[in-house]
Amino acid sequence: MPEDNTPKDFDQIQIGDALGPEEFFLSKDQVRAYARTTGMWVPRFTDDEGARKEGLPGMITPGNMSLAILSKLVTDWVGMGGARMVRLGTTYRQPVIPNHTITLQGFVTHKNAEDRTAEVDIWIENEEAERLVIGTATVQFLK
Amino acid sequence: MALNYDPALIGRVFENTDPVPVSAEMVTNFCQAIGENNPLHSDPEAAARGPYGSLVAPPSFAVTFRNGQHFFQHVPRFGKQGFDAGKDVEFVAPIRPGDSITLSSHVKEIYEKTGRTGSMVFVIVRSTLKNQRGEVVAHVDHRFMNRP
Numbered sequence: 031m032p033e034d035n036t037p038k039d040f041d042q043i044q045i046g047d048a049l050g051p052e053e054f055f056l057s058k059d060q061v062r063a064y065a066r067t068t069g070m071w072v073p074r075f076t077d078d079e080g081a082r083k084e085g086l087p088g089m090i091t092p093g094n095m096s097l098a099i100l101s102k103l104v105t106d107w108v109g110m111g112g113a114r115m116v117r118l119g120t121t122y123r124q125p126v127i128p129n130h131t132i133t134l135q136g137f138v139t140h141k142n143a144e145d146r147t148a149e150v151d152i153w154i155e156n157e158e159a160e161r162l163v164i165g166t167a168t169v170q171f172l173k
Numbered sequence: 174m175a176l177n178y179d180p181a182l183i184g185r186v187f188e189n190t191d192p193v194p195v196s197a198e199m200v201t202n203f204c205q206a207i208g209e210n211n212p213l214h215s216d217p218e219a220a221a222r223g224p225y226g227s228l229v230a231p232p233s234f235a236v237t238f239r240n241g242q243h244f245f246q247h248v249p250r251f252g253k254q255g256f257d258a259g260k261d262v263e264f265v266a267p268i269r270p271g272d273s274i275t276l277s278s279h280v281k282e283i284y285e286k287t288g289r290t291g292s293m294v295f296v297i298v299r300s301t302l303k304n305q306r307g308e309v310v311a312h313v314d315h316r317f318m319n320r321p
Contacts, residue, residue, distance in 0.1 A: 067202035098233035121259040
């Protein structure tokens with residue numbers, strides 16, 4: 031997570047505020063580690079050759095792992111302790127191929143002072159700026 | 174296209190899994206795999222001083238609990254091509270090491286949509302996760318897309 035994990039202050043949030051961009055290299059080993067620990071050790075997530083036999087271009091990232099990566103973008107933005115993510119929706123548009131750099135980003139779309147929630151749009155982009163996975167999340171602020 | 178399915182299957186729970194115990198190691202391995210280093214999820218001492226009073230799993234840990242091997246036999250299919258189009262998760266309460274999680278699933282909704290690429294049928298299966306005290310910790314809606 032970012033160095034600064036101070037809780038986000040609800041009153042300071044503005045529509046349009048950015049989440050990320052956060053860029054990182056998604057390695058095949060990281061995808062395999064996820065597949066191993068979550069019981070998803072199947073060829074499409076672990077091995078290029080096996081994935082090709084299933085008609086895929088090579089091994090792909092489990093949708094759940096993309097969801098987890100986007101979830102972390104939101105919880106990192108929120109910081110420690112001041113708020114809780116209460117909802118996250120994702121749409122898998124195209125496979126996320128490991129051994130590439132991906133960029134995570136998003137922005138605040140709504141703010142509701144009554145129930146102290148903020149909504150964000152978030153997505154995972156590849157090097158060609160194609161949005162592979164898109165999502166929305168709702169964060170509830172305490173107090 | 175008229176969607177052909179038995180309306181009685183909507184809402185009927187077709188799956189109740191055995192409890193899966195959550196170990197500290199499972200949470201640690203999950204955090205490592207997604208690069209999570211927030212102390213709430215990775216540092217028991219710091220987490221104890223935090224808002225949850227003890228270490229909790231990252232929210233996305235909720236989607237790692239799986240339905241049984243016969244799950245897909247109960248998910249209606251329309252056409253040949255079906256795939257996982259996404260998930261909608263409602264996080265109700267944190268999951269902690271030491272918890273035991275069960276999952277029950279039902280078909281929540283079936284609907285058709287026409288997009289740029291033609292007609293699509295979406296089947297939404299809701300899995301509700303409960304802990305050992307029977308408290309709901311999360312609802313996970315699986316969105317399966319079929320091309321008739």
